[in-house]
Amino acid sequence: MSDEPGTSEAQPRTAPIRVLIAKPGLDGHDRGAKVLARGLRDEGFEVIYTGLRQTPEMIADAAEQEDVDVVGLSILSGAHMTLLPRIVEMIRGRGMDDILIAAGGIIPDADIGPLKKAGIAEIFGPGTRIGDIARYFREHARQRT
Amino acid sequence: MADGPALLTAAVGGERRALARLLTGIENQDPAFRELLPRIFAATRGAHLVGVTGPPGAGKSTLVTALTREYRTRGRRVGIVAVDPSSPYTGGAIMGDRIRMMEHAADREVFMRSMASRGELGGIAATTWLVAAALDAAGYDPVLVETVGAGQAELEVARLAETTVVVEVPEMGDEIQAIKAGLLEVADVVVVNKADRPGAERSARQLRAMLAGAGGRFAAPPPILLTVATTGDGIGALVDAIEADRERARSADRALARARNQLLRAVAERSRRRAEARAEWEATVAEIAEHRLDPITAADRLLGK
Ligand code: B12
Ligand SMILES: Nc1nc2c(ncn2[C@@H]2O[C@H](COP(=O)(O)OP(=O)(O)OP(=O)(O)O)[C@@H](O)[C@H]2O)c(=O)[nH]1
Ligand SMILES: [Mg+2]
Numbered sequence: 001m002s003d004e005p006g007t008s009e010a011q012p013r014t015a016p017i018r019v020l021i022a023k024p025g026l027d028g029h030d031r032g033a034k035v036l037a038r039g040l041r042d043e044g045f046e047v048i049y050t051g052l053r054q055t056p057e058m059i060a061d062a063a064e065q066e067d068v069d070v071v072g073l074s075i076l077s078g079a080h081m082t083l084l085p086r087i088v089e090m091i092r093g094r095g096m097d098d099i100l101i102a103a104g105g106i107i108p109d110a111d112i113g114p115l116k117k118a119g120i121a122e123i124f125g126p127g128t129r130i131g132d133i134a135r136y137f138r139e140h141a142r143q144r145t
Numbered sequence: 146m147a148d149g150p151a152l153l154t155a156a157v158g159g160e161r162r163a164l165a166r167l168l169t170g171i172e173n174q175d176p177a178f179r180e181l182l183p184r185i186f187a188a189t190r191g192a193h194l195v196g197v198t199g200p201p202g203a204g205k206s207t208l209v210t211a212l213t214r215e216y217r218t219r220g221r222r223v224g225i226v227a228v229d230p231s232s233p234y235t236g237g238a239i240m241g242d243r244i245r246m247m248e249h250a251a252d253r254e255v256f257m258r259s260m261a262s263r264g265e266l267g268g269i270a271a272t273t274w275l276v277a278a279a280l281d282a283a284g285y286d287p288v289l290v291e292t293v294g295a296g297q298a299e300l301e302v303a304r305l306a307e308t309t310v311v312v313e314v315p316e317m318g319d320e321i322q323a324i325k326a327g328l329l330e331v332a333d334v335v336v337v338n339k340a341d342r343p344g345a346e347r348s349a350r351q352l353r354a355m356l357a358g359a360g361g362r363f364a365a366p367p368p369i370l371l372t373v374a375t376t377g378d379g380i381g382a383l384v385d386a387i388e389a390d391r392e393r394a395r396s397a398d399r400a401l402a403r404a405r406n407q408l409l410r411a412v413a414e415r416s417r418r419r420a421e422a423r424a425e426w427e428a429t430v431a432e433i434a435e436h437r438l439d440p441i442t443a444a445d446r447l448l449g450k
Contacts, residue, residue: 015173016236016261041237046261051244058250062243065257067165095162 016046017141019070022059023052024087027077032105032126036074039130045137056083060090063099069141073120076105080115088119098142104128149181156283157188161256164283168258171275182275189278192224192286193391196306198328201294203312204338206245207374209289213249214377215384216287223249224285225257226276228269230293236263242291256285262293265301269293271414274305274407287387303331304406307394308387310334313352315344329356332367333390336383340371420447 021037023030030052037047048066050059063071071091073084080103088101103115104124112123121140124133149170155163170178171185197205197212206227213223227242238261249255258280262270269292277288292302303309311332329335329352337349349369356366368386372379393399420426429447432438 015169016238018169037239041232041239042235044235044237046231046238046240048240048243048259051241051247054247055251058247061250064162065165066259067162067169 016044017070017137018046018048018066018068019072019137020048020050020059020063020066020068021072021074022050022054022062023074024054024056024059024083025075025077025079026053027075027079028052029076029105030074032076033074036072036104036130036133040134040137043130043134045134056087056090059087060094060096063091063096064094068099070100070102070137073101073103074105075103075107078106080105080107081111084115084120085118092119100137100141102133102136104133149177150184153181153184153188153282156279159284161253164256164279165258167279168276171279172260172270172272174272185275185279185282188282190281190284190286192277192281192288193387193394194274194277194281194290194305194307195287195387196290196292196302196309197312198292198302198309199294199312199336199338200314203294203314204374205291205294205312206242208310208312208336208338208372208380208383209242209291210246210248211372211374211377211380212289212384212387213246213255215380217249217252217254219384221287222254222285223256224277224280224283224288225255225291226260226273226280226288227257227291228260228262228273228293231261231263233264238262256280256283269301269305304410305403307399307403308333308390310336310383310387312336312338313348314339315342315348333394334383334386335367335369336372337369338372338374340379341373341376345371416448420444423447 019040021033023033033049037049040047048062048068050062059071073087075083084103091099091101100121101119102122102124103120107115107123107125115123122136152163152167156167197209199205209225213225216223225246227240229238229240229242231238240259240261242259243257246257249257258276260270260273260276265271269290273290277290280288290302290306309331311328313335315337335352337345337352349371352369370379370383370386372383426447429438429443433440433443
């Protein structure tokens, strides 16, 4: 209907990037996740914050229903090597192939390589500036339309 | 671009990822999905559209969770749309309503979607009702819509929902009246949540007195119920009250009032877009800025009158 040029009355506006910020596992450190959620909002992202103690299945369900462009996992508990790969598997296993999955928190350098191999696109440690995270998401999130 | 008709078919057939992507297309007002609207409406199954509104922090999300639990025990599949405000400065938003809805996170018979208001005043986004219609088409009934924490002005939900639940909390003092009058006027069901706090009975009495005097939109004043959303107290009775309103909501006068509001909204939105898309839009804006043209004449001209 409005595909032909000239009938521009229903042009899509450029929609904000939707990001799910989740805290997997039994990890009460939510300060970083909240700082990140607020910071990304201020950068123009639509951020869905799930709160604490999310299972991999809950995170995959939320990502699916919310149709997010990015899943951001914040983890400071030390359980990242078991939890993060399971979350990636579950998200990909449901056919969400084009969602960018990133992580941050307390993750030792030695674990970064294996996590990337497991499908975590990038990992951001303490002190990362929100602006840098926002730029990374803008550059790497899937393009709609 | 995703194939809209295929997504709709899959969504109606119960594929959640397809439904989620359909909702995104609607929300982004993607032209490919614009064509799909008549089909979505044709596919709706008559779900009960319930709006839940009230001041920030009144317990709307907690209440929606408790309502969902009750509806699930009654064998219903529940759709939820939770709207949060977009920042007017950056267009970004934080949507935290899922935090309270965790217990339904893995329930395949519940579908929850967060929406940012994207510049709309009135407590819901421009496309919220289309998203609700798509959830209806996918077989969710009821569809519960939580608005942005509402003040006086955010009453849009009541114009479009079949049943509007206004959530209040117990308060001391009498100054509540003036603030609440607007919200109460649109209520089909009034809830005094946080009834575990002191003053709940008294607040309910005050509200009852106000409503009895007010007259309201329709004949009978709305029922007032006490709930504790965190424990589930009073939720069974609340669902009964919402269900009882379902038939009333489908009476000719209320159905027409709702349709009229939907049409008014759509006309405003469509004519705005049409006018903005005209080549002479910017020149017209400049003319008004230079006081060479008044805005009303300009609007008539842009809309082809
Ligand atoms: C504050 C703090 C607490 C507070 C938490 C308050 C809260 N609500 O968040 C309290 C006191 C409650 C606490 C408790 C504990 N803590 Co503590 N805590 C810290 C501390 C000092 C700072 C964390 C913080 O808030 N940083 C500020 C935020 C803004 O930074 P951030 O979270 O790192 O986030 C940034 C980046 O990492 C990144 N980021 C984070 N997440 C994400 C996600 C994505 C997607 C992206 C892109 C980026 C990103 O962006 C953010 C901005 O730059 C750290 C030490 C440290 N220096 O990190 C220990 C630390 C995390 N805690 C630790 C421990 C052990 C505990 C306890 C187990 C202690 C105990 N024995 O009781 C408990 C466990 C609590 C629980 N239930 O989980 C250890 C963890 C060790 C490990 N993982 O191997 C640390 C590292 C201290 C240490 N050196 O031993 N803690
Ligand atoms: N004591 C008590 N607390 C409640 C009750 N219902 C909700 N709360 C608490 O009130 C706070 C706000 O609840 P929400 O459900 O997030 O309120 P909301 O109206 O959705 O908030 P916004 O979406 O931010 O406007 C939470 O801490 C809840 O646990 C209740 O019946 N009694
Ligand atoms: Mg809420």
